[in-house]
Amino acid sequence: MSETEIDKYLFNEMSEAEGEDFEDKFADDDAFFYEIAERENALVDGYLRGRLQSDNLARFERSLADLPARRDKIANAKIIHEFIADGRTGNKTITIAERTSLFSRIFSFGPKLQFASVTAILILALASTFLWTENRRLGSLDQELTASRGREADLVSKIGDESQTSSELTADLDAERRRREELEAEIARLRRTNDHPVNAAPQTTIAALVLPWVGNRGGSAAPVRPLKLDTGVTRVSIVASLPSDIATGDVASALLNGEAVAENVKTVNRGGEKSISFTVPAAKLKPERNELIIRDGNNAVVVTYIIAVTKTQ
Amino acid sequence: MSTLTSSSFQILLTRLASDPAEAATKYEALRMKITHLHRWRGCAESRADELADITLDRVAVKLAAGEKVENLNAFASAVARFVWLEHSRKDKTIDVGDDLPDVAVDPDLDFLDDPDQRMKCLRRCVSATLTDEDRSVVLGYYDTDADEKTKNSRRRLAESLGVTANALKVRACRLRIRLEKCINDCVGRVTDPGLSNTKQQGVA
Numbered sequence: 001m002s003e004t005e006i007d008k009y010l011f012n013e014m015s016e017a018e019g020e021d022f023e024d025k026f027a028d029d030d031a032f033f034y035e036i037a038e039r040e041n042a043l044v045d046g047y048l049r050g051r052l053q054s055d056n057l058a059r060f061e062r063s064l065a066d067l068p069a070r071r072d073k074i075a076n077a078k079i080i081h082e083f084i085a086d087g088r089t090g091n092k093t094i095t096i097a098e099r100t101s102l103f104s105r106i107f108s109f110g111p112k113l114q115f116a117s118v119t120a121i122l123i124l125a126l127a128s129t130f131l132w133t134e135n136r137r138l139g140s141l142d143q144e145l146t147a148s149r150g151r152e153a154d155l156v157s158k159i160g161d162e163s164q165t166s167s168e169l170t171a172d173l174d175a176e177r178r179r180r181e182e183l184e185a186e187i188a189r190l191r192r193t194n195d196h197p198v199n200a201a202p203q204t205t206i207a208a209l210v211l212p213w214v215g216n217r218g219g220s221a222a223p224v225r226p227l228k229l230d231t232g233v234t235r236v237s238i239v240a241s242l243p244s245d246i247a248t249g250d251v252a253s254a255l256l257n258g259e260a261v262a263e264n265v266k267t268v269n270r271g272g273e274k275s276i277s278f279t280v281p282a283a284k285l286k287p288e289r290n291e292l293i294i295r296d297g298n299n300a301v302v303v304t305y306i307i308a309v310t311k312t313q
Numbered sequence: 314m315s316t317l318t319s320s321s322f323q324i325l326l327t328r329l330a331s332d333p334a335e336a337a338t339k340y341e342a343l344r345m346k347i348t349h350l351h352r353w354r355g356c357a358e359s360r361a362d363e364l365a366d367i368t369l370d371r372v373a374v375k376l377a378a379g380e381k382v383e384n385l386n387a388f389a390s391a392v393a394r395f396v397w398l399e400h401s402r403k404d405k406t407i408d409v410g411d412d413l414p415d416v417a418v419d420p421d422l423d424f425l426d427d428p429d430q431r432m433k434c435l436r437r438c439v440s441a442t443l444t445d446e447d448r449s450v451v452l453g454y455y456d457t458d459a460d461e462k463t464k465n466s467r468r469r470l471a472e473s474l475g476v477t478a479n480a481l482k483v484r485a486c487r488l489r490i491r492l493e494k495c496i497n498d499c500v501g502r503v504t505d506p507g508l509s510n511t512k513q514q515g516v517a
Contacts, residue, residue: 083432
């Protein structure tokens with residue numbers, strides 16, 4: 001028998017003849033009867049869970065008017081669903097009532113179990129307190145550790161800065177030391193120098209000879225004061241005055257003992273007197289008598305000087 | 314009409330099965346079917362058992378009177394229809410419920426009785442009439458949270474019990490019928506208040 005036929009019977013939609021035939025069949029067939037009964041369960045459950053299709057829903061609700069027992073069945077199904085839902089939840093969680101019942105059962109097992117339970121609870125409480133305290137202490141130590149790490153980082157940074165400063169100071173110190181050593185050496189050298197007589201004359205290396213114009217043009221050589229050359233004098237600076245009426249040119253040349261010692265030296269006019277300056281090696285001056293001839297720019301002899309030289313040892 | 318006697322009842326049992334135990338089982342099965350027939354015909358829950366007993370008594374009397382019956386179950390079904398017809402004609406307002414609307418739309422189920430009392434009855438009946446395994450079968454089979462899940466969970470339940478799906482369906486249905494009968498016996502007869510003399514069971 002199809003589900004459609006079963007629904008037709010359960011919704012009270014069969015004719016009398018159809019219904020009688022249907023009932024005779026399920027009365028004689030246990031399997032068929034349970035098929036029908038289970039179909040009714042499914043319709044009722046579907047109705048309560050809102051899963052009936054609109055057509056079946058209307059037929060189902062219409063059948064309730066004729067079948068009062070079905071209304072009891074709906075009421076039963078409703079609490080069975082609640083019971084199943086409670087059972088499903090009960091498998092996962094413990095209700096407050098069940099907890100209360102658990103405590104009641106614990107305390108109904110006599111003084112030994114009560115004592116053991118109280119002891120266990122106290123131990124649990126102490127353990128919890130200890131763990132809580134340790135946890136707080138751990139938190140405090142953790143904070144201290146963090147602060148300490150911060151300070152360590154600062155100090156490392158400062159040490160880095162100080163190291164750099166120290167390196168710079170070391171370099172400065174080394175430079176100062178070198179400078180001090182130089183100064184000490186200089187001072188030592190100066191002290192060594194100061195060990196000589198303070199008033200000793202400095203070592204003279206050049207001598208000066210001024211030759212004034214005193215004679216006439218074309219006359220003999222002008223008398224010159226003798227030149228004293230000390231030991232160590234290597235050069236002699238000569239300033240030779242010239243006659244103011246030199247005919248041509250502003251340059252002159254000089255011959256010492258026949259050797260040219262100055263050529264085309266520019267003449268200097270100072271206060272109406274002309275002169276030329278030049279330097280000759282001291283070695284070119286002979287002891288006692290030397291002849292110095294000055295020629296003008298036209299190579300004409302302007303004046304001749306006789307220089308007496310005395311060399312000391 | 315003849316009344317039921319012990320001999321006529323014995324004749325009925327013998328006709329159902331020669332073994333007394335098997336006969337008793339078949340008698341209870343036939344009674345359950347007759348009860349449902351009356352409900353599906355429109356009998357109130359509170360009267361279904363009574364009419365089933367009347368039906369079977371008449372069947373026994375008929376058998377004792379020498380009525381030739383080829384198919385006892387079909388014969389009982391026919392008698393049940395007569396009993397229902399008689400009953401509905403005699404007290405139509407009670408069983409059909411003239412005070413009920415022609416079309417019941419979205420019925421308020423809470424008016425039927427006290428849901429808390431019915432739940433207490435259910436819990437008591439689960440403890441009293443179901444074994445742990447029966448309870449697991451009912452909880453597992455009718456936990457119809459979702460259609461697809463239902464199919465799978467029922468298949469797994471049948472596998473765990475080592476039975477076929479059809480055998481599981483029959484067993485679950487039989488347990489539900491037993492459970493609902495226990496609940497109906499437990500709660501007050503609210504759908505048929507005219508039957509104040511109907512047996513009621515209180516709930517602790």
